[in-house]
Each structure stands twice: as structure tokens, then as C-alpha cells.
Amino acid sequence: MNDRLEALKARVRAGEHRRFRQDGPPDLLAECAASALSWTQRAARLTRRMCEAERPVIEPDERIVFTRTVPTVPPLYSPEDWAALTRDRTLHELGPISNICADWGLVLSQGLLGRRRVALATRARLAADPQAVEFCDGAIEAIDAVLDLAARYAQAAADLGRDDVAAVLARVPAHPPRTFREALQALRLLHAVVWLSGHYHVGLGRFDQYLWPYLSVDLEAGRLDLAGAEELLAEFFIALNKDSDLYPGVQQGDNGQSLALGGSARDGSDAVNELTRMVLRVALETNMIDPKINLRIAPDTDLALLCQATELTRQGLGFPQYSNDAVVIPALLAHGYALEDARDYTVAACWEFIIPGKGMEVVNIGAVSLPAAADRGIREGLAAGDDMAGILQRVAADIRGQLGRLVAAYARLVLPPAPYYSVLMEGCLERGRDLSGGLTYNNYGVHGACSANAADALAAVEAFVFGDKSVDPRELVEALEHDYAGHEVLRRKLAEDGPKVGDNDPTADAMLTRLFDLFAAACEAIPDNRRGGRVRPGTGSAMYYVWLARGHDAMREPVVGATADGRRRNDLFSANLAPSLGAQVRGPVSVFQSFAKIAYQRIYNGGPVTLELSDAVFRDAESIRKVAMLVRTFAQLGGQQLQLNTLNVDTLREAQKHPEKHRNLIVRVWGWSGYFCELAPEYQEHVIARHMHAMG
Numbered sequence: 001m002n003d004r005l006e007a008l009k010a011r012v013r014a015g016e017h018r019r020f021r022q023d024g025p026p027d028l029l030a031e032c033a034a035s036a037l038s039w040t041q042r043a044a045r046l047t048r049r050m051c052e053a054e055r056p057v058i059e060p061d062e063r064i065v066f067t068r069t070v071p072t073v074p075p076l077y078s079p080e081d082w083a084a085l086t087r088d089r090t091l092h093e094l095g096p097i098s099n100i101c102a103d104w105g106l107v108l109s110q111g112l113l114g115r116r117r118v119a120l121a122t123r124a125r126l127a128a129d130p131q132a133v134e135f136c137d138g139a140i141e142a143i144d145a146v147l148d149l150a151a152r153y154a155q156a157a158a159d160l161g162r163d164d165v166a167a168v169l170a171r172v173p174a175h176p177p178r179t180f181r182e183a184l185q186a187l188r189l190l191h192a193v194v195w196l197s198g199h200y201h202v203g204l205g206r207f208d209q210y211l212w213p214y215l216s217v218d219l220e221a222g223r224l225d226l227a228g229a230e231e232l233l234a235e236f237f238i239a240l241n242k243d244s245d246l247y248p249g250v251q252q253g254d255n256g257q258s259l260a261l262g263g264s265a266r267d268g269s270d271a272v273n274e275l276t277r278m279v280l281r282v283a284l285e286t287n288m289i290d291p292k293i294n295l296r297i298a299p300d301t302d303l304a305l306l307c308q309a310t311e312l313t314r315q316g317l318g319f320p321q322y323s324n325d326a327v328v329i330p331a332l333l334a335h336g337y338a339l340e341d342a343r344d345y346t347v348a349a350c351w352e353f354i355i356p357g358k359g360m361e362v363v364n365i366g367a368v369s370l371p372a373a374a375d376r377g378i379r380e381g382l383a384a385g386d387d388m389a390g391i392l393q394r395v396a397a398d399i400r401g402q403l404g405r406l407v408a409a410y411a412r413l414v415l416p417p418a419p420y421y422s423v424l425m426e427g428c429l430e431r432g433r434d435l436s437g438g439l440t441y442n443n444y445g446v447h448g449a450c451s452a453n454a455a456d457a458l459a460a461v462e463a464f465v466f467g468d469k470s471v472d473p474r475e476l477v478e479a480l481e482h483d484y485a486g487h488e489v490l491r492r493k494l495a496e497d498g499p500k501v502g503d504n505d506p507t508a509d510a511m512l513t514r515l516f517d518l519f520a521a522a523c524e525a526i527p528d529n530r531r532g533g534r535v536r537p538g539t540g541s542a543m544y545y546v547w548l549a550r551g552h553d554a555m556r557e558p559v560v561g562a563t564a565d566g567r568r569r570n571d572l573f574s575a576n577l578a579p580s581l582g583a584q585v586r587g588p589v590s591v592f593q594s595f596a597k598i599a600y601q602r603i604y605n606g607g608p609v610t611l612e613l614s615d616a617v618f619r620d621a622e623s624i625r626k627v628a629m630l631v632r633t634f635a636q637l638g639g640q641q642l643q644l645n646t647l648n649v650d651t652l653r654e655a656q657k658h659p660e661k662h663r664n665l666i667v668r669v670w671g672w673s674g675y676f677c678e679l680a681p682e683y684q685e686h687v688i689a690r691h692m693h694a695m696g
Helices: 003-014 016-020 029-034 039-053 079-085 104-125 130-159 163-171 180-196 212-221 226-240 274-286 303-315 325-334 339-343 370-383 388-410 419-423 451-467 473-481 488-497 506-524 544-550 588-595 621-637 649-657 681-689
Strands: 258-262 292-297 321-324 362-369 444-449 535-538 609-614 641-647 666-668 673-675
Touching: 003 016, 003 226, 029 039, 039 130, 039 180, 039 419, 104 130, 104 180, 104 419, 130 163, 130 180, 130 419, 163 180, 180 212, 180 226, 180 419, 212 226, 212 274, 226 274, 258 274, 274 292, 274 303, 292 303, 292 325, 292 621, 303 621, 303 641, 321 325, 321 621, 325 339, 362 370, 362 388, 362 544, 370 388, 370 444, 370 451, 370 473, 370 506, 388 444, 388 451, 388 506, 444 506, 444 544, 451 473, 451 488, 451 506, 473 488, 506 535, 506 588, 544 681, 588 609, 588 621, 621 641, 641 649, 641 666, 641 681, 649 681
Parallel strands: 258 292, 292 321, 362 444, 444 535, 609 641
Antiparallel strands: 321 641, 666 673
């Protein structure tokens, strides 16, 4: 990067832009109450007042502008009114709609004035429909708020003599962009206002697809060369990192600013273009946690592209995360997605597969605790004298019970209206209906959490209790009840000698696939989630690898104590699809082989195989090619999703002792990358405890 960009990045990392933040948000309660505004009207007024409260900030060396100055979003209702409004209803997480993806290409191609014309036409056509009129009025109010914000930024730029910035903002986001710079500036404002409107986990979708037309025209016309385009893109990426401290998440950095690259186009052709490669180059240069990159691949993806992506892995960014089109697209097709939409999938905040502009899917309503199901099945089954089949019947019943409780709670789900977000979606303005009422796809997603520990526990019982009969079932139950106190020999046998997922062991892997088959069957038995959608089972764990082991206020299921894989109470589970912590496995390929056995045509909510590589792997240039070939092998074996983390344990320990010296150290946490020193201690320790692969 040049000196200008390095200075921009340094200021962002130092948080210098925070000096522009105001003390408090606008107060909406009195206005909303005095005017007796409906929920939809309040949501639109929120966007308007937040945009009005923003103070334009344009630094001398900025070309892509917008600095958030209103750090908090005010409530739309008093605590008492909110409690009454949501009584006996289920709110998803913080309440506002999150973790979906706008159709950014649609909005860029029409401009906000084009979207406004659609809203006006619908309002006239549906004038006798009060709900449509109210929605369209709210959408128009939100659009006008963004247009006014852009106009004030344009005036501020003109006042500063920044005619270049003023000219761009006079064009966008009101009108369709004509250039790459205009497209990036429009996207910056449109994306930021989603956050200002109270939403979170706001993804960027198929970035290289909807922005490529603007870049390609610039390149063909000679208005811009690759170096100039990369400079603009780098500034856009740096800007995305300004407010990560404001974005809600379980841990700082868990903000959902993800994008997807490559893969198939809607017509089935190869979607990789020059912008695909440029994004990878620029992300390598900026070396920051946002945007979080997902690369869609196939078994025959060009090795040069995989090598370029591997450069980011070597740098320790924790991305790209890889999604295998050869597995993902057929699974989506099998579960009701149209072919063109399945080909057009992007990735949500962590790993879930969603359709830009067409999905009001709540892809993370919770998790089924597979260790809890296995543990209850083992303890109760052994105490009752069951054989292995009986234990598995109990496991199946427990999975059904957990899922049933979760889905029953979400039968009372309430999604707040989102008039501004609806402007960015396909069909909402045309139908006169808010996206909270549903879009083309309205599925739920549930994580099948911590599967390796659950499978290892069941495999140990099969191998040692029912196989060679070297473990007495009563002793095992007693050991579990007492957290292995007085049973250390047994614990070590289970932990060190038991079959392990990730070692391509047939016993352990059979239990893994059985667990996911049971989970899939439980989801398939729910034909309708009461929003016109299905329940999608997945393989991710999110933060549950900590919560299931140690508890959390948001957990619906009880904490799991000691487990039959030799794990003690309070020890953390492995994250996503990864061998249990401390499990001895042969290497990356055996890990891939184990997890490739899952029936992904039924398990399609996403959740990556998570692999940690020692930084010693990247000792020479040939190592890049070897790791790229490893990614290709993963796809060829039929894996669904993969994330790679490059770590040095000594460096991580040093960072714990002296965080001020390692403030830019990045790690992959569960489905996102964050700064190691900003993580809570339990998440830091889990990263350190993961199995490190050296490769030959």
C-alpha cells in the first residue's frame, strides 16, 4: 500500500476517527409517542433521524467517505411498551433483523431514486391497501433520509474544496454508478445506513459479481488502471474496519461483514473475474479483519487462484473460508431452492448459505447439543442395560426433543419491520410488503454443535463397552458422574485409545454420520417452520463450543459435564467440524476423509471443517502450492466447507502476556476472524489448544 493508505489504516487501527463520535443518539420516544406512530413508521423514522444526526466527516486524504458519528441506536419503544409489544413472543438474538444479505447489485443498478419510483408506483397501485401504503411511505421516508445524508456529505466536500468527492456524491447513491469509484462510494453509504437503522451482521454478498461491471467499464475506457482500482478498493476495505467496536457480536470482530467470491454464475458459467483476484490481492495488503472473505470453489478450481488465496492463509488472516459449489448447490436444489438462486448463493456472517435479496432466513436460531444427546443416551442407556442400538434410540429421541423445544419457541418469533432494509431486497417494494413478513426463502437454520466429541464418546462406548468389553458400563457411568475422580486410568484409556473422528477411523466416523443422519431426520420431520420454510440442519458450532461446556444465559440446554470420550467437566468442545481437543489424528487428509462422510445433501446449513496449520508449514515457496493442493483435495473428497488458521503457539502466548505488542495479531475464531488480543480468555485458550498440523 502507498503512504496515504498506510496512514488511513494506522488511524483506523488507532481509533482516531472515534473523536468524531457524538455523546448520544437522537431521542425518538417522545416523537413516536406524540404522533402515535406504528412500528413500521417508527422504524422508518429511526433511519431518518439517525441519518439526520450524522455529521459529515471528510478527512483530507479520503476518497471513499463516511465516518459514523452516532455510535448508538436509540430504542423505538419505552421498556414498558416494548415488553407489552413482545409479550409471549420470541425475539431472535437482539431483536432487529440480521444476518441476511441485500441485493446490492439491484440497488446499484437502479439507484435510490429508481427504487423510490418503484415505491411510488406501488403506493399508487395499492392505494386501497393500508398496509402497502404504510410500508411504501416508510420506505420512501428511509430513501429520502439516505439521499439527504449523501447531499449533506456532498455539500461538506464542496465546502472543503474536495470537488472530486462532491461530484461522486452528487451522483450516488441517488443514481446508478457510472464508475468503480462511484459504485464503491454508493455501497459504502448504502451498507452503513443498514447499521444505522439498527440491523447487524450486514453482509456484502457476491462482491466480485455486482461490482465487476463498473470496474470492467473503467478498465476498458482507460479511466482506471489496476493499480488505481486496487487503491480505491483498499480504501473501501479499510473503511469497513472503522466501527468494529460498535457492532454487536458474541466477541469483538464477530460483525458479519463477509463477502463471497468466485464460484458459479447464475447461468452456470465460471464467475471468477479480475475483481475476484483483485480482492484477494488487496485483502493481503490491507491485512485487517474485514471484510471476511469466502471463496467459492469446485474440485477443478484453477490452482493459481487457490495459490493466491493461500497467500492470505500464510499471512494468518483466517480467511478465505472455502465453500464447495459441487456440494452446496445440489443440496440447496434438493431442498427447494431454484437453480439460478442456488448458483447465486452467498455466505452469511459465519458460514450459512443464503440467497442475496431473496432470503429472510433465520439461519442461526440455535443449536442442538450433540454432546448432550450422546451423553444422556450413554448414561441413561447404560444404567438401563441398553445395548448400542438402545443407546442410539435414546440419542435420537434427545435430538428430536432439543430440536422440538427450539422450533416451538420460534413458532412465536416476531421480526421487527425493516423499511430501509426492504428497499434493498427483491420484491418488497413491488409487493408493498416489508421483508419481515417473508421473502422467497424463509427457512430456519440450526447448528449441530460439537459433533466430534459426541461421536468420539459414542464410539468409545461401542469399542470398549460392547466391543472388547474392556470397560465396565457401571464404572463408566460412575466415572462420568464424578468427573473421572478416582478413574484416571479409565479417562486416559477413553481419551488416548478410543476411536477418534478426524483419524479416518470407521467406528468413530460411523457415529459421526449416524449423529448427523439423526439430526437431519429430526429436521425433515418438521415440514413447516410456520413461516413457510423448513429447518436446515448444519455442522457449525458458533460459540456453543464454549457455552455447552461452561454455560451461558442464552443457552436453552443444560451444561454438559464429563463425557465418555475422556473429556472432563468444563473442558471446551472442538469448534465446528474439527477433531476433539487433544485427539491424535494422522493429518489433514485424514481429517478431511472423516468429515467428507457426512451426508451433506441433507446437512446444508453450513459449518466448516476447521484446520489449524503451524506457521512452520510455510517455510518456502513450494509450501503455498502444497496447501493450495490440500484445499483442492478437500473439494475432491466431497467436503462442504473449509477454513484454515495459521498459528504459532509461542506467539499467541506472548500476545497474552504483552497484548500491546501484538494488537494486530489475527486469528480465526469460529466462523470469523478477529484480533486475538480482543478475545475473551476462554476463546484465546481454545485457539491455542486446537490441534496444530505441520504437514510433510
